[in-house]
Amino acid sequence: MEKRVSRVEALPKLAPEFRVAAYARVSSEKDAMRHSLSMQASYYSNLIQSHPGWHYAGVYADEPVSGTKDSREEFKRLLEDCRAGKINMVITKSISRFARNTVTLLETVRELKGLVIDVFFEEQDIHCRSQYDQPRRNRHG
Numbered sequence: 001m002e003k004r005v006s007r008v009e010a011l012p013k014l015a016p017e018f019r020v021a022a023y024a025r026v027s028s029e030k031d032a033m034r035h036s037l038s039m040q041a042s043y044y045s046n047l048i049q050s051h052p053g054w055h056y057a058g059v060y061a062d063e064p065v066s067g068t069k070d071s072r073e074e075f076k077r078l079l080e081d082c083r084a085g086k087i088n089m090v091i092t093k094s095i096s097r098f099a100r101n102t103v104t105l106l107e108t109v110r111e112l113k114g115l116v117i118d119v120f121f122e123e124q125d126i127h128c129r130s131q132y133d134q135p136r137r138n139r140h141g
Contacts, residue, residue: 060074
């Protein structure tokens with residue numbers, strides 16, 4: 001029996017790892033709230049790392065800063081990493097933890113959806129799905 005060798009021109013494209021990050025925030029400097037922040041970070045770290053098919057992309061956690069309302073450096077860093085293509089989905093405890101007002105919430109979720117990034121709000125059980133999660137269609141027609 002003659003053996004035949006076939007040349008493979010291209011390997012099939014594999015789906016990229018689904019990189020998942022979490023965002024945590026507390027609204028008070030009280031010790032109980034600081035403990036809550038570390039609990040949130042630990043919870044999301046374990047959740048992401050134990051989910052099959054998810055790749056841990058980090059937990060971004062903002063601690064409260066006295067006298068400052070708009071200092072959310074970790075939130076800003078999360079968005080930068082999303083824009084850089086490092087994240088496919090963001091999980092957060094609730095809408096109120098993710099955004100301080102409706103305008104910021106809508107603008108941020110729309111931007112992330114445009115970047116093909118899902119956002120999941122755990123308390124409200126709301127999953128804002130991007131096209132990443134949708135069946136692929138011809139985007140030009």
